[in-house]
Amino acid sequence: MLAVLLAVALAAPLLAPGDPLAIKGDPLVAPFVQAAHPLGTDRLGRDVLAALMHGARTTLLVAVSAAAAALGIGITVGTVAGFLGGWVDEALMRVAEAFQTVPAFLLTLALISVTGPRAATIVLGIAVGAWMQPARITRAEILSLRERDFVAAARVVGMRPLEIAFREVLPNALTPVVSLAAVIVAAAVLIEAALSFLGFGDPNLVTWGSMIAEGRTVLRRAPYLSIIPGIGLVLTVLAVHLTGRGVAAALRARRVLA
Amino acid sequence: MARPLRLVGRRLVGVVPVFMLVVVGAFLLLEAAPGDAVDAYLGGIGGGDAAQMAALRAEWGLDRGPLPRLAAYVAALLRLDLGWSTAFARPVLAVVLERLPNTLLLMGLASGLALALGSALGVVCGARPGSVRDRVLSLAAIAIYAMPGFWLGLVLIVAFSVELRWLPSGGMETVASGLRGWDRAVDVGRHMVLPVFALGLVYMALYLRLMRDGMAELWAQDFVRAARARGMGGARLVLRHVARNALLPVVTMLGLQSAAMLGGSVVIESVFAIPGLGRLAAEAVARRDTPLLLGVVLLSAVVVMTVNLVIDLAYALLDPRVGSGTGG
């Protein structure tokens, strides 16, 4: 299912060429009425389907980048904390706790208020709110793997501590983090949608959140404008979750065999 | 009762350094924002000349280096002075405290709904894992969990407010209605129904799955077989023995989700036009009022920490193994 979504997202510029913000037809045409606009048009006459597809691209791009950033930060912090231990570990965990105390959404809002609504800020904001869980999991895995035989063997061969951390221990610690990645991507999709719904998304991009927000003004007359992008969001999130579970199951099977 | 109190004491001590980190983070953000407190204040009262600005800066300690400024910030916080809000031309603390009760009401009701409904349905599913009703409910839960809160809110508005006309579509209470006492409570209640559901259904789905998964795992445990061997069965077995144990991870999750729920209230309050902290945060960002936003952030952190403390206490009461160093 995710594959379909990905395909559509990547193909969006080909399938619906031209600016999705351009006015194409009569305003407020209902879905399934006109062949030229299968999902109807919005208040200004823009095609819903085209906007939907472009929005898919933006949403996935932002969500995946944010998740990648969150994982990057989290894994690094977790590895360092788990491997070096001592007061470094303590300090880093306290910092993680501090970040967890502040609601992630508010954190992102705070960053946006400082730099203004830009896609990069949104990505960073989401990442900053989501790195703690990967960090904790990585750290836990590192702690349990640290004492195992192959680490001692590496030490005997003469590898330096950080080298050991990143080349030997880390790849094994990654498996639980991978399933977490799907969860983060799904959450990022929802956060990004919420942000653009509130009007804090990048004003140059069409996203499903902004579509829903626009639909709100004509909610009583044309509810489909808000409902359709939402269904898109639900399907995307479900697809991401299912993909994550599938990947995790496959990894676990591989681990058992290995 | 000494054991849980000792636990709370220990947790309080641990919480202080974390809060200090949050304060430092807030300070850094404040520094990063364009303009400083003096600009904000003078902007709010209509501007002032350079001499006034310099004088205020000296008075508020803003003309010195970063560390003294941090110290001044912390000192102000200890005085409960959260700065000045440009958007409202009032002290941040006053604005924030005004909105706090509404958000607490929303969150409290939503959490209550999520916990009660989620646990109850979770027990229904977990009593017979794999049954038809388990699969149907679990599927529904997964679908609900994937929904964006604001979209769910809009859908609820369309369904119940526009089409069926059962419930109001926004606001905290009917404006200028002059209702008092019980009538007022009912009015507020009616206004709260849709937002509470919009905020709480997602978490209900989460607790449902947690409860159900926990129970499904517990059925295979030895002590359940032993309880069966003592002739315990039916509802007694399900509730007293299995569900009670499965409740523990749900309670833990309740604490962890309090931060997320507070974030979720930002959107829900905006959709339903409820004057609470969440909507205040959105307004603060829209009007570039950084001190106000950070005031909301700090207060949120306090709320989250308090909720976590209460949850920890509840957990210690529910699980006798906590804090006793696992005897025997």
Added chain:
Amino acid sequence: MTFLAVRGLGVSYGGVAALAGVSLTLAAGRRLAVLGESGSGKSTLAMAVCGLLPAGAVMAGEVSFPLLGAPVLGRDIGVVFQDPGGSLNPVLTIGEQIAEVAVVHRGLSWRAAAAQAARLLDRMGIAQATSALRRHPHEFSGGQRQRIALAAALAADPVLLVADEPTSALDTVLQQQLIELLDQLVRERGLTLLFVTHDIALASMLADEVAVLYAGGLLETGVVGTVFRTPAHAYTRALLAARLDLDTPLGGRLPEIAADFSVVVPHG
């Protein structure tokens, strides 16, 4: 009077037979030891008698209680398991868990049941029984938990006590204490006892009759003294010969039972 009659009992899990064609009888007030090594099906036999087979197990044959009709688990039959840590619900007090048995099965009030629970704990040798009622399983040692589980098994005054390797998880001193306690309780209350074990010495100490199981089949059964003095089956002979006790010479390899049931001492 036959108390328990097992006829042609077979149990299989997912197509694999754990027990096949087992028939035996047990008279009221007698003690039966079900003896065998791991995988012999002895626990399965005990669980089948209780009606505690896991879901997915297919049972053939018949287990009947001529004197009881349809026995109720917990009221007429008390069960003690091998793992002391796994028999008790960690979030409830031990008082609650012992008392609820009497409340559910004998209709006692909670107060009366609690008083009875305290008496039971006292009989089991748990110090300060009344205050112990309010404590939780994790506050007790393994040996104590096993005795608490025993108290819960006896709380409704059953006539049959089934014990699945009750001493296997305990050290020798605790084992001895528990066996003596079992012995006294069975005699005091006139219980019929069915216990599962791999330990010949335990069987000979505690039981009147013994049933020897191997690979899911019943090899022989009879009065303890007879079976152990003049075993009918080669396996039983081998078990007796291979057992370790204080007379076993040190320093050599341990004896093993070969597939044809002869006892061999492997060369080191």
